[in-house]
Amino acid sequence: MGWIFRKHLSVKARHEIFGSDRALGRFNALLLGFLVILMAGCQQTTPLRPNIGPATTFNSHVLFGTPLSGRRKSVGLLNDAPGFIVHAQFWQLYYFPHVALPALAAQSTLMINKASPHPTMAYPALSAGARFGIVKNRPAFQAILHAPAVKAVSCGQATAALWPGMSVAMRLTDSSGLPINGSVLRQRVALWVWQPKAVPGKVGIAFEFKRLSATAAVPTLLGQLQILRTRKLAIATTYGAIMPFRFLNGDSQAVAMLITISPWTDTPANQLAAKYSRQSVMTTRNFHSPKERLNRPDLIAAIHNIGKLGVRRASLVYLAGQTGAHLTQDVAAVAQTPVLGALVKAVAAHTTHAQTMRVTTLGWVLDKTTYRLLYDMQKTKHLPEQLRIAMALHLGEAAWHASSLDEIARNLDSRRDYRLRVIKENLIYLEDTSPADRLTAYDWLQTHHLAPPNYNPLAGNQARNAALEKAENNPAYMRRIQQ
Secondary structure, eight states, rough: OOHEEEEEEEEOEEEHSSSSSSHEEEEHHHHHHHHHHHHHHHHHHHHHHOOOTTTEEEEEEEEEEHHHHHHHHOOTTTSSSSSEEEHHHHHHHHOOOOOOBBBSGGGEEEEOOOOTOEEEOOOOTTTTTTTEEEOOOOHHHHHHHHSSTEEEEEEEEEEEEEOOTEEEEEEEEEOOOOOEEEEOOEEEEEEEEOSSSSSTTTTEEEEEEEEEOOOOOOOOEEEEEEEEEEOOOOOOOEEEEEEEEOSSSSSOEEEEEHHHHHHHEOOOOHHHHHHHHHHHHHHHTOOOOOOOOOOHHHHHHHHTTTTSSSTTTHHHHHHHHHOOOOHHHHHHHOOOOOHHHHHHHHHHHOTGGGGGGGGHHHHHHHHHHHHHHHHHHHHOOOOOOOOHHHHHHHGGGGGGGGHHHHOOOOTTSSSSHHHHHHHHHHHHHHEEEEEHHHHHHHHHHTTOOOOOOTTTTTSSSSHHHHHHHHHOOOHHHHHHHHH
């Protein structure tokens, strides 16, 4: 009943409390002014500090790495001047406005669906209808957002300094999560801006989306990472983005961003942003050494499919071809079903952590696995002709001799050790008494541009030895072998 009593307070009672109508008016004006100041103060944010908005939480942090690499161990010199200053503001929009900005999807250089557990190359399903481009008239853009027909509500802003090799990630996350099987699913939209380490004066921009699936029987989060081309910025440039996005709470229909990226200038405001950015990085710079990600959704999908009948051969051939595992590629293409099954099983056992490998590392794991499988097989029985021929394509004359295969098997610590051992074994056969062995070894070396100059496998013993001795004393030839 208290609120009813206050609502019906008599004029006389109000006079007793406030003294007069004029005093009451002054009080109301003072109260209104205080509220305006309070609201204005809430809009001012310190760089890189959390800022809470309606139905969402905003945060920003600086890290070494990119949205594809993830956080890397710090290697930069933060004592140098930053390359860029990034300032971004976020709004929730309750109605989608009409803006003359290009479609976001048409500007992508790489798009990845990050839905767990098997990322795939994607079309812009989660960002359909999004717009992004340069804003030449900032006040006009903001006027569109704040029109009554749009109803924009500020939900976050931050400023960050970037050094070469560093990124800033600004995220707007659903305050309300959906509890599923002991975990909480939260939707998110994020802006990434980074300065490539090897390309001075350029910046990269990416957008990340996490949205609840509307079709899955059990609610899941779908993820999409949309990488735009890097761009060279010599002057301050402002970009606008408007993206259809609904959070669990509230009735907002979209998220708007206003992003200004400026080359570094030494001003008090920029110095303050650089200070907070250094602190943000220093608190986590050596927190852990993250594993590198494979960042090739097609390869992850191929690894997943090598265990499926009907597509395992094609998947393994594709995986090997994309990673430079040429021995695996040829063996997988010709192996009969029992051998293919054994190879697929061995590859699956050695690629359980493929997402933490580089492409070249994954290729070497495949070839090493294939070599060990064939090496173990040939110790108990003769290899089928097609497998022996496939080995000969990659090992030369060494493929036909158990002693050479033993030596190669002892040198599988790295692809370089493996390569050098195969070359050495074929060079040894250039001195063999068998013309057939010499010819096969020479043909393999010649195909790989490694044959000793002026060597003829069918020449006399003296001429062959002279050519080999001259090659051993030829620095250019020896460097070519060691590369």
